Every structure is written in C-alpha cells, then in structure tokens.
Amino acid sequence: MTCIRRLVLLSTAVCVATAGLQAQAGRPAGADTIDIASLKTWLTYLASDELQGRQVYSEGLGLAASYIADHLQRWGVEPAGDDGSYFQTVRVLGVRSNSRSSVTIVAGGERRTFKDGEGITLPANMGGRQTVRGEEVEFLGYGLQVPASGIDDYEEIDVRGKVVVWLGAAGPRDAGTGIGRLLAARSQFAIGQGAAAVIAPGAGRAGASRGSGAPQPPRGRRQGPQADFTTAQRYDRPVAPIVSAQDEFLEFLFSRSPVGYQELKEMADRQEPLPRFPLSGVTLIFEIDPEYSVVNTRLSRNVVGLVRGADPALAGTYVSFGAHYDHIGYQQASPTGGATGGGGATGGVGFGCQGQGRPTPRPDDIVYNGADDDGSGTVALMAIARAFADGSTPRRSMLFIWHTGEESGLQGSRYNADFPVVPNEDVVAHLNMDMIGRNRCDDPAEANTVYLVGSDRISTELHNLSEDVNTGLGKPMKLDYEMNDPADPESIYTRSDHYSYAAKGIPVIFYTTGLHADYHYVTDEIDRIEFEKLVRVARLVYLTGQRLGTLERPPARDNRGPRAGRGASGQLTP
Ligand SMILES: [Zn+2]
Numbered sequence: 001m002t003c004i005r006r007l008v009l010l011s012t013a014v015c016v017a018t019a020g021l022q023a024q025a026g027r028p029a030g031a032d033t034i035d036i037a038s039l040k041t042w043l044t045y046l047a048s049d050e051l052q053g054r055q056v057y058s059e060g061l062g063l064a065a066s067y068i069a070d071h072l073q074r075w076g077v078e079p080a081g082d083d084g085s086y087f088q089t090v091r092v093l094g095v096r097s098n099s100r101s102s103v104t105i106v107a108g109g110e111r112r113t114f115k116d117g118e119g120i121t122l123p124a125n126m127g128g129r130q131t132v133r134g135e136e137v138e139f140l141g142y143g144l145q146v147p148a149s150g151i152d153d154y155e156e157i158d159v160r161g162k163v164v165v166w167l168g169a170a171g172p173r174d175a176g177t178g179i180g181r182l183l184a185a186r187s188q189f190a191i192g193q194g195a196a197a198v199i200a201p202g203a204g205r206a207g208a209s210r211g212s213g214a215p216q217p218p219r220g221r222r223q224g225p226q227a228d229f230t231t232a233q234r235y236d237r238p239v240a241p242i243v244s245a246q247d248e249f250l251e252f253l254f255s256r257s258p259v260g261y262q263e264l265k266e267m268a269d270r271q272e273p274l275p276r277f278p279l280s281g282v283t284l285i286f287e288i289d290p291e292y293s294v295v296n297t298r299l300s301r302n303v304v305g306l307v308r309g310a311d312p313a314l315a316g317t318y319v320s321f322g323a324h325y326d327h328i329g330y331q332q333a334s335p336t337g338g339a340t341g342g343g344g345a346t347g348g349v350g351f352g353c354q355g356q357g358r359p360t361p362r363p364d365d366i367v368y369n370g371a372d373d374d375g376s377g378t379v380a381l382m383a384i385a386r387a388f389a390d391g392s393t394p395r396r397s398m399l400f401i402w403h404t405g406e407e408s409g410l411q412g413s414r415y416n417a418d419f420p421v422v423p424n425e426d427v428v429a430h431l432n433m434d435m436i437g438r439n440r441c442d443d444p445a446e447a448n449t450v451y452l453v454g455s456d457r458i459s460t461e462l463h464n465l466s467e468d469v470n471t472g473l474g475k476p477m478k479l480d481y482e483m484n485d486p487a488d489p490e491s492i493y494t495r496s497d498h499y500s501y502a503a504k505g506i507p508v509i510f511y512t513t514g515l516h517a518d519y520h521y522v523t524d525e526i527d528r529i530e531f532e533k534l535v536r537v538a539r540l541v542y543l544t545g546q547r548l549g550t551l552e553r554p555p556a557r558d559n560r561g562p563r564a565g566r567g568a569s570g571q572l573t574p
Contacts, residue, residue: 046378047369047525072382081301092298094229097228100291105249121244130238141275141276142172143190166186167201171271199243202246232412243286304421319394322497323378327368327370328520351515353516357517366522372516377434385400396549398545398549399422401421432509437530440513440516453481
C-alpha cells in the first residue's frame with residue numbers, strides 16, 4: 001500500500017486522508033484491498049526465523065505484537081486495549097487450591113458425608129464457594145452420545161437441573177473406535193446439557209500434588225510453592241461440580257437402586273450395554289468450599305483494535321474477528337539429541353492425512369514458523385482491519401483481536417471472554433480464523449474449499465447469512481461442514497479460540513482450511529502458503545463481518561446445536 005510505504009513517518013491523520021483521496025481516484029476499496037502482496041509482506045516477517053516461532057512469553061511473540069500494533073496505528077484503527085494502547089494484558093495465574101469440600105448422600109433416611117480426598121475427588125479448580133442440592137439424580141449408563149454408532153444415553157431424558165451419574169471409563173464395546181475425545185468429555189457434555197452436577201467414576205488422588213501434602217521442592221532451590229492449576233479465566237465463580245467417585249461412595253449411592261453398583265461395575269468392565277434409571281429417593285448435597293491462593297503470575301498480551309461503527313444507534317454493538325498470533329516456538333534441544341518443541345506440543349501430534357509422513361526439514365531448521373498456524377489468520381485479520389479502516393465502515397463497530405497463548409490452552413481468548421475489552425452482551429458474533437492458507441492434506445482438489453465450524457450451533461440466522469454472503473461472491477467457495485458434523489468425534493468446535501466466546505453464548509464461525517503434513521512442524525513455512533486462496537478466505541470473512549455490521553437486528557440466538565454436517569450445503573430452515 002502506497003500509504004504505508006511512503007507515509008510511514010507522517011501522522012495517521014495524513015495517511016487516512018490520503019487514502020480517502022486515492023479511493024476516489026479508483027483505488028481498491030473494501031474487500032478489494034485484501035491483496036496477495038500485503039499478506040505476503042506481513043507473513044514474510046511474522047513467519048520468519050527471526051521471530052523464533054512466536055511462543056507465548058518469548059521475545060519473538062513480543063516482536064509480532066508490536067508489528068501488528070504499528071500497522072493498526074498507521075491505518076487509523078483505534079486502540080482497544082489497556083489504557084488507550086493496542087495491548088490487553090493477559091494474566092495467566094498459577095493457583096494453589098485447598099479443598100474443604102464434601103458431598104453428602106441422603107438415601108432412604110441414611111446419610112453419609114464424603115470429604116474431598118476421602119472417597120471422592122473434586123478438580124483442583126472447582127469454581128467458587130457454593131452449596132448445590134440435587135433432589136433429582138439420573139443414572140445415564142455410560143452417559144454417552146455417539147450419533148455415528150446410534151448411541152444416545154440422553155434419549156428421552158431431560159437432565160436440566162439434575163445430577164447426572166455415569167459409569168464405565170472405557171465406554172461400551174459397540175461405540176466404535178476413535179471416540180476418545182467423546183469419552184473424555186462426558187462430564188462436560190452433561191453440564192452443557194444443563195446438568196446441575198456430575199458424578200463420574202475415578203481414582204483417588206494418589207500421587208497428585210494438591211493441598212498441604214504436596215511434595216516440596218528440593219532444599220536449596222529457590223522455587224515458590226507448586227500451583228495446582230493454571231488459568232487465564234476467573235476461578236471464583238460457582239461452576240457445576242464434577243465429582244470423581246470411588247467404589248465406597250458409588251456403592252452407597254446405588255444402595256437402593258434396581259441394579260446394584262457391583263453388578264453395574266462388572267457390566268461396565270465388560271463394556272456391555274448398561275441400563276439407565278433415576279436414583280429415586282436419593283438426594284445429593286454438594287458443599288463446594290475451596291481456598292485459593294495465587295502462587296505465580298505470567299503476563300502476555302492480546303493485540304486489540306477497533307473501527308467504530310458509523311451509526312450512533314448501533315456503534316455500541318460489535319462484530320468481533322479473531323486469530324491467534326502465537327505459535328509453538330523452536331526446538332530447544334539439538335535435533336540429534338531428541339528434539340522437543342518449544343511448546344511441548346509437537347511430540348506425536350497427528351495431522352490426519354492418510355499415507356503421508358512428515359516432510360524432510362532443511363538441515364538445522366529448529367524454528368516452528370507457523371506460517372499457516374496461525375500466521376495465515378494473523379495476516380488475514382490485519383488485512384480485514386485495514387479494509388474496515390479504509391472508509392467502508394459499517395453501522396456496527398468492528399473489533400479485531402489477535403489472541404496470545406492459543407497453543408498453550410486458548411489463554412488469550414479465555415482471558416478476554418472473562419475480562420472482555422467490550423461487554424460480551426454487545427458482541428453480535430465472533431469470526432475466528434485458524435490455519436486458512438493451505439489445502440487440507442495438500443490435496444489440489446481442496447483449492448476451493450474452506451471448512452466452517454459452529455456457524456449453525458448458536459444462531460441459525462448467522463449460518464444462513466454466511467451462506468448467503470458466499471453465494472453472492474463472483475466465485476463462491478465450497479463451504480464444507482464436515483468438521484461441524486454432529487457425529488464428529490474430533491470436537492474441533494471446542495479446540496480453537498472461538499470456543500471461549502461460544503461458551504459465553506456468542507454466535508461464532510470458525511474458518512479453517514484444514515490440517516496438513518507441516519502442522520506443528522518446522523516445515524510450516526511461507527513457501528507452502530496458497531496466497532490466492534488465503535485472499536479469498538479473508539475476503540469471505542470480511543464480507544460476512546460487513547453484512548453482520550449492517551444488520552438492523554443481531555442474528556437471533558436459537559441455540560439449536562450442530563445440524564450442518566458432512567455433505568451439507570446451503571441454508572438451513574430456521
Ligand atoms: Zn492454530
């Protein structure tokens with residue numbers, strides 16, 4: 001862009017004014033400003049070895065943050081971070097947790113209380129202090145929903161406000177393979193369905209470092225006390241209790257039920273089908289009483305900018321756009337000495353491309369450049385911000401957020417979801433881009449394909465708007481919903497930053513072009529980026545955001561869950 005290259009030293013005001021004049025003289029505007037040359041220039045720097053793989057808490061990530069912020073300033077994008085800056089400090093806390101919690105079972109006039117650590121275990125991060133009384137307790141067998149295998153332990157049972165109990169760590173034999181994530185997410189799933197609390201089978205806390213009995217660091221080493229959990233979110237709000245229960249607790253819980261615990265346990269061990277039944281006459285009282293102390297704090301930064309809406313009546317509402325600008329760093333050990341990734345996230349990571357192995361890296365290449373992950377989303381977001389700042393402002397305000405620490409557990413988005421730069425209730429939708437610059441598994445047949453996840457889950461209107469914007473393009477893309485399939489066991493929906501906002505009820509769309517052999521590998525470099533495709537995806541996201549910014553009324557939140565799946569296309573009936 002002329003403006004950037006020639007007027008770098010002049011004030012923002014001059015730069016914007018010049019841009020306006022140029023627009024009148026037939027210079028590209030809006031989506032047309034999103035061009036290959038700019039994306040390539042920015043990504044050449046952001047994905048260079050100089051930035052050392054942009055790991056959270058590293059110098060390389062700091063350089064990337066400054067680079068993005070400098071551009072926002074030149075383009076006249078307003079700062080939306082702390083104290084009038086482009087940076088939102090993200091505090092990641094190491095927290096020590098001591099529990100005085102307990103669960104009391106009242107069954108047929110008998111009453112027994114189990115303290116945390118004695119027959120039951122609560123997570124170290126158990127939320128704020130509260131008492132939960134469960135008068136209705138529902139045993140759901142394996143507590144599993146696997147649409148692909150026709151398994152639905154929730155069929156005809158409304159668990160809202162109830163305590164859900166499930167058994168069988170390994171799941172039923174007929175559930176099929178590759179359902180590890182579904183099995184692991186059963187308790188969270190129950191809470192998502194409205195359960196007030198969950199009882200799941202689990203081992204005790206043997207060997208876990210928690211409470212006052214935790215192992216102390218060796219004498220002479222200057223170390224603070226060990227944290228029991230790390231979080232970028234609030235931990236003082238009450239959350240639905242999830243209790244791991246041992247045999248003694250479960251035996252008493254099932255003592256008056258039609259099938260006893262021993263029998264259920266043996267059936268579960270053999271992975272046979274389990275019955276489902278309410279535990280009538282049983283009441284559970286959860287006394288959640290934690291004591292937390294912060295033992296360490298680490299600081300990192302989201303980069304945030306804003307283009308204020310043109311309509312005073314709507315400028316207090318926002319369309320928010322996201323990408324993560326961090327990656328996993330560099331190999332800290334020598335390649336010959338059993339290298340490990342800086343983020344520790346590379347070991348044995350799968351990429352799901354049948355029959356493909358890892359490419360051969362350049363000799364001595366130790367930097368995880370993350371050109372696609374998520375350099376592609378980072379530069380697309382820069383181009384989108386510039387396009388909105390270029391004079392084509394919609395009625396609503398446009399918020400742009402480059403998240404930190406995504407690779408370390410969605411830190412930046414989790415922080416902003418709990419300590420938001422603008423109120424969550426004023427955000428009409430969040431559009432997230434993560435890995436949008438390649439073809440899935442490098443398959444040329446994917447050249448026109450982008451995968452959308454989540455678009456229909458919270459707002460059917462958002463899904464239909466997104467479809468409509470794509471159809472209106474001169475050359476529409478193929479919007480593929482395979483990763484949004486209700487039967488998808490990979491749970492992509494919960495695995496990037498958009499989920500932090502979806503969990504707050506904000507309608508989201510996640511855009512990705514899928515995994516490839518360079519995923520979380522030193523070969524994820526700029527020369528493998530399909531820039532023409534990257535431009536097309538960025539323009540689609542820009543135009544979708546622009547349409548959302550112009551709507552009189554935000555897309556309605558009907559919360560109907562995933563419906564568009566494998567092979568789906570076009571609009572859904574509201
Ligand atoms: Zn990513």
